[in-house]
Amino acid sequence: MSILVPVFGILVVTSEWSQRNALTTFTLEPHRLRVMGAKLVAVSALAVATILLAFVLGALTNLLCAAVTGNPLVWELDGSQLLWTVIAQLAFFAMGYALACLLLNTPGAIALFYVVALVLPLVVWGPLYFIFDWAKDVLPWIDINTALTPLMAGTDFAGDAVVVETINYLQAGWTIVLWVGIPVTLGLWRISRAEVK
């Protein structure tokens, strides 16, 4: 869900520029950042809705699983981990939104989003993480998923249990700044100044 659905967050921003109805939108509301803020609210609401859906589906599956297999029904949910799952989901949506603001181009933003969210972790970060020791220290400062995993799951990227420390929060915060804060700032700066044709 954090891989496919954030594309909506991209389309919300870019479709208006490829269909050119941004011209009408920004004529009716010349305060462009107000429009962009409304879009961010909509994207965040969608992100929260997907989490609720996942939560309900998870609960149902748990019940179903216990009923079918006869295993004892176990409800185990850590409040902090749930919170961080929500934050991670919001961060992925926001990253899609941010990259879309930066590029204002649908194919470009989707491609970049998948490179950052999917290709790099699988093809580059993953192998580096398992091969080199230094990567375990460096990657949490670069990759949003690697940084958030300890907070969401209580384990590191490789699945080993970790004790969450201050540095984990710092890494989570920094990677969100890196992949959301910086592109969204540059993107909104561009949008507020761009000539709409």
Add this chain to the structure above:
Amino acid sequence: MITVDRLTVSYGSFTAVDDVSFVAQPGRVTGFLGPNGAGKSTTMRVMVGLTPPTSGQVTIGGLRYHDIPNPGRHVGSLLDASAQHAGRTGREILTIGAQTMGLPKSRVDEMLALVGLTDAEAKRRLRNYSLGMKQRLGIAHALLGDPSVLILDEPANGLDPAGIRWMRGLLKGYADRGGTVLLSSHLLHEVEQIADEMILIGHGRIVAQGDKKSLLAHGDGAATTLVTSLDNAALGAALTGGGHAVEPLGEGLKVQATPEEVGRAALAAGVVLTDLRSGGAGLEDLFLELTSATAREAVPGVTPTPTGGIPA
């Protein structure tokens, strides 16, 4: 009222709009004329805040567009009828506009009726619209908020002759009720029929402005008159005797004099006139002449032909 004050828009070393100032008054239709790429659309985009000016400014009713609260209710604009989501129906496009401006839904039906889009057409997606239908939808969108100022970029583009006449009536009525109308065109005869005031622009600079009469008066001085009478020879002799250059043209004469002078000469000579009109360079010639230095194509061998505008 639209006030353009020393507006300049540059892209690098290219100046699209160069120190342009003019005022579009309420109750009048102001025509904005110029060849392709003269800077008309850029000027209009600055008016509605889509293009940042390099220097100078535009105010509408004394406010910069950015500072007008809910601007769609005060300024209606049609800059590009195709710049809408192609997958939305005409009705959806108007509904979104109405919601953005906080208007009741009934306004959408009113506007569809006003521009003559039927229910079936309003349910079609924009990508299936003809250019003329898009244009009508665009005009409906511009009028949606019942604005007091209208800014229309090439509104007649793609309309059939009946549509152009309809639009002319619509805009005239709009201005008569006190609205400010600014419309651009690269076709002179489209504008001269309805514009009370014309602004001619070429290469980003205003080359002339005023009403039709004062524009023609600014033409190349010497008035010419086309005259046909029952006795051209006698009239020609009388005029030549009066010191006016006369040359035959078609069935009549072309005289270097005002129609009044020719009329008096005919009266004195007792010649019956069958046709008398000003043959001075028509607006079209003036337009070409003023903008030819700046037009895309040089206009080789454009000699003043007495068209006087094409009746539409």
